[in-house]
Amino acid sequence: MSRFKIILKHGILITAFIGGFFFLSKFLGIHENPYLRFINLLFVVIGIRQAIKTNIKRNKETNYITNLGVGLQTAGLAVILSIIGVISYVELINPEFLLTMNNSFLIGGDLSLAELFITLLIEGMASVFVGSFVVMMFYKNHDKLLSHQHKTV
Template identity: 65%
Template sequence: MTTDKIIIKNAFLITFLIGGFFLLCKLVGLEENPYLRFLNLAFVLFGIYLAIKESVYKNNETKYTTNLGIGIRTSVIAVILSIIGVVIYVQFINPDFLTVMNNSFLIGGNLTLPEVVITLLIEGMASSFIGSFIIMQFYKNHDKENLNK
């Protein structure tokens, strides 16, 4: 499978997991709980892990920097897609959700939608880079000799 397909497939997986989790929280009335946003990081880490694992086992790619780049690009695309989802949700479905986000300790303040987008982008990029480095700790010394067996 090509690297681009691995990245796109796992970026969409992360986006759907985050979106699905948000919708589930909304259905059970927990969308205002800011602590549940920490689970988004678990979805990002899971998607990064799957992308790097697929690169290692299906493409036999063992270069640290290549797989680190795959992890970062996967999560960056997922973050951008998720932010687009938030913007669509706030603009067209529930404009009051911006108030909920402003009242959370994670955003805090009286931010406009563009300011919230920038905040989410910075937060998402940080988790993308850190998450990719965390996952690569497992794969950096991976058994390269046994990949082709």
């Protein structure tokens, strides 16, 4: 499987989980709880891990920088798609949700939709970098482990 397909597949999956979780929380009436947004980070980290793991298994790729790039691109795509989803939701379905976001302690302020986009982009990209580097801590010695296993077999 090409890296592009891995990135695309896992980026879309992360976005789907984030969107699905939002609509589930909306259905349960808890969508205004700002603490639930931290669960999105969990979806991002799991998606990054799966993308890197897939790249290692399917492509036999053990280069740290290459796998870090897969993680960054996967999560970056998911963040962009999720922000597009939030903006679309506010514009097309529920304009009052902008007020809910502004009242959140995570956003805090009277932001326009464009300012909210920038805020979510910065917040999202921070989670992309942190999540990718955290996941790569588990895979940083993967190539050394593989070469050691081949020598002992």
